[in-house]
Amino acid sequence: MASTFSFLFFVTMIFATNCKVTIEDLEPLETGLREYFQTSQTTDEFLETLHSYEFPFLLRDGMEQVYDSATVCYMCSLVVDFVINQRKNAGVSRETILDEATFLCTELKMESERVCKGEMELNIDIFLYTIDNYPNFTSNRVCGGFLQAHNCDTGDAFEWTINIPSGNSPDRPKPSGTDSFTILQLSDIHYDPKYTPNGNAVCGEPICCQPDQGDPSSPENACGYWTDYRLGDSPWYLVEETIRQTKTQQIDYVYYTGDIIAHRIWETSIESNTDAISKLYSFFKDSYNVPVYPIFGNHESHPHNVWPYDNVDDKLSMKWLFELAAKHWSDLIGEDVSETVLKGGYYTVSPRPGFRIIGINSNVAYTDNWWLMYDDFDPYGQLQWLSDTLKKAEDNNESVHILTHVPTGTYYSLKVWNREYSKILERFANTITGHFNGHTHRDEFAVYYNSSNPTQAIGAVFNGASVTPYYLANPSFKYYQVDETTFDLLNYEEWTFNLTLANSYGSLKLPEWYKLYNFVEAYGVNSLLPSEVDKVLYKMVQDHSILDDYFKFKYRNGDPGIKNGCDDSCKKTLLCNIVTTVYGENEQCERFMDLYDQ
Numbered sequence: 001m002a003s004t005f006s007f008l009f010f011v012t013m014i015f016a017t018n019c020k021v022t023i024e025d026l027e028p029l030e031t032g033l034r035e036y037f038q039t040s041q042t043t044d045e046f047l048e049t050l051h052s053y054e055f056p057f058l059l060r061d062g063m064e065q066v067y068d069s070a071t072v073c074y075m076c077s078l079v080v081d082f083v084i085n086q087r088k089n090a091g092v093s094r095e096t097i098l099d100e101a102t103f104l105c106t107e108l109k110m111e112s113e114r115v116c117k118g119e120m121e122l123n124i125d126i127f128l129y130t131i132d133n134y135p136n137f138t139s140n141r142v143c144g145g146f147l148q149a150h151n152c153d154t155g156d157a158f159e160w161t162i163n164i165p166s167g168n169s170p171d172r173p174k175p176s177g178t179d180s181f182t183i184l185q186l187s188d189i190h191y192d193p194k195y196t197p198n199g200n201a202v203c204g205e206p207i208c209c210q211p212d213q214g215d216p217s218s219p220e221n222a223c224g225y226w227t228d229y230r231l232g233d234s235p236w237y238l239v240e241e242t243i244r245q246t247k248t249q250q251i252d253y254v255y256y257t258g259d260i261i262a263h264r265i266w267e268t269s270i271e272s273n274t275d276a277i278s279k280l281y282s283f284f285k286d287s288y289n290v291p292v293y294p295i296f297g298n299h300e301s302h303p304h305n306v307w308p309y310d311n312v313d314d315k316l317s318m319k320w321l322f323e324l325a326a327k328h329w330s331d332l333i334g335e336d337v338s339e340t341v342l343k344g345g346y347y348t349v350s351p352r353p354g355f356r357i358i359g360i361n362s363n364v365a366y367t368d369n370w371w372l373m374y375d376d377f378d379p380y381g382q383l384q385w386l387s388d389t390l391k392k393a394e395d396n397n398e399s400v401h402i403l404t405h406v407p408t409g410t411y412y413s414l415k416v417w418n419r420e421y422s423k424i425l426e427r428f429a430n431t432i433t434g435h436f437n438g439h440t441h442r443d444e445f446a447v448y449y450n451s452s453n454p455t456q457a458i459g460a461v462f463n464g465a466s467v468t469p470y471y472l473a474n475p476s477f478k479y480y481q482v483d484e485t486t487f488d489l490l491n492y493e494e495w496t497f498n499l500t501l502a503n504s505y506g507s508l509k510l511p512e513w514y515k516l517y518n519f520v521e522a523y524g525v526n527s528l529l530p531s532e533v534d535k536v537l538y539k540m541v542q543d544h545s546i547l548d549d550y551f552k553f554k555y556r557n558g559d560p561g562i563k564n565g566c567d568d569s570c571k572k573t574l575l576c577n578i579v580t581t582v583y584g585e586n587e588q589c590e591r592f593m594d595l596y597d598q
């Protein structure tokens, strides 16, 4: 889930949720900042100004609510250009910029002081590297990408294409549904070695239930035993319990769609990430006697979210992670995948004749991947490789399942990458028979449509939801039934337990897992083929109560998640999210809104 942070952005966000703020209203702050950056002195007046704008934890909740884009872009370029200027023209030191960033973050009450400090310390060198090594670096490269939701000027950045072979995706046989096998999808475990039952669940930091966050102010604010709806991640015994439960059914393959590391994002290290990653992969290896296909989440890297290029200096390199993954993944998959994993964290294997799996590192397109401002062109050559790999699969009549972590179509996935990715999906629509993602911690799906025939659904992607409740949801996983000859998805079952209930027994009793629903029954369709998922959307616009079910499933019936229900505007948002696969392209959303209102 997006737990984002950037010192180049903190000020911008302050105004973001307040529609009344215009560029003129920013004058006191702008003046204060200008003086502060020039003199490094803080006056009482400036502090007062900062405090008047303070907006706690805004970044953590994401930017959906953000508007008044002109103001946001204006502030972003203002602050970023201050910093670039300081560095390039005045040679201001790392320590000074770090202090300034930490000061502003803390005074604006964006996060606690230690979180501000940790995040700045972890990320500053990427910005400084870019400023120092990118000739003519401008704020466009930061604001245009990171703030794509606001359409800030991008200059000439973030516009490129890759070579996709011409032609159409050949028709392929449809599933007979007679023989099938089972794939388990697990996602977003976020294993927290420091999880503290009875710790403080109302902690004011990006993750709660930590040993160093003081005592809960009341019994209601104490963290539950199994984990906690309020920013709790997964203790190891929840991981063990979940894996134990997944093995109560016969499974043939496991897909792990990323995110292993807990949300203690301000304090990650190569060492602690390596420990958690190795522990989980080794446990997978010991637990499952079938192949496990893992991909990276945005939290596996250190610092989280960032994916540097091969040639950056060693201090910033992610080589340690690629090497670690190459070893573990080859072991879990039962085949050497190191060549492409070392290049960029992606791979392909064919587990049985006619069937191919492609693991993608879509985290590179996360707008919080600061390396995009240094170079955004097809990071790691991955999309070109994806297109080439799908072409080979098509030539060999193979069916392909694609695993990605960060979904496309959201404000935080780089538009140009999404667009090229969607073009690839469309070109190879009939070759791709399964598409799985994670990251949002929500049980949800999305539908891709044919750009030259907009009512034709050509792809569906299913989110694995999460084991961590982070936040408001019940832990869960999915079993998919897959056609044995076409490798199309026939159905899935979602399993979960009531965390409120489980925590009421604490360690005295194992959670009571139950099947929340299966797709075919819940939505009254025949399979998970794109054309069938498309039918679900037509049902939803006719019978809005189906969106109530979708909403409850999203949180796996998690009590606090479903407490307020889903009103009309919430339902419309759900529907639009399902049909938006490139951020900002709204034709499908509009088409379904018309149907909804009829």
Ligand SMILES: *[C@@H]1O[C@H](CO)[C@@H](O)[C@H](O)[C@H]1NC(C)=O
Pocket (backbone or CB within 6 Å): 135, 136
């Ligand atoms: C940087 O900008 C200067 C002045 O506009 C221009 O002469 C130079 O070619 C640019 N350098 C690069 C590498 O784009």
Ligand SMILES: *[C@@H]1O[C@H](CO)[C@@H](O)[C@H](O)[C@H]1NC(C)=O
Pocket (backbone or CB within 6 Å): 395, 396, 397
């Ligand atoms: C793929 O299928 C087509 C049509 O059924 C067939 O002509 C071709 O030989 C097959 N190619 C391979 C590599 O199996």
Ligand SMILES: *[C@@H]1O[C@H](CO)[C@@H](O)[C@H](O)[C@H]1NC(C)=O
Pocket (backbone or CB within 6 Å): 168, 169, 426, 429, 430, 450, 451, 452, 453, 456, 458
């Ligand atoms: C998309 O629509 C075009 C035009 O109708 C058609 O030629 C193409 O085959 C369609 N793509 C798929 C994957 O069906």
Ligand SMILES: *[C@@H]1O[C@H](CO)[C@@H](O)[C@H](O)[C@H]1NC(C)=O
Pocket (backbone or CB within 6 Å): 498, 499, 500, 501, 504, 557, 558, 559
């Ligand atoms: C979960 O369990 C609690 C405690 O028994 C109960 O109050 C609540 O209604 C249950 N939630 C759902 C969605 O069934």
Ligand SMILES: [Zn+2]
Pocket (backbone or CB within 6 Å): 001, 188, 190, 258, 259, 297, 439, 440, 441
């Ligand atoms: Zn996650």
Ligand SMILES: [Zn+2]
Pocket (backbone or CB within 6 Å): 001, 259, 297, 298, 299, 405, 438, 439, 440
């Ligand atoms: Zn994630």
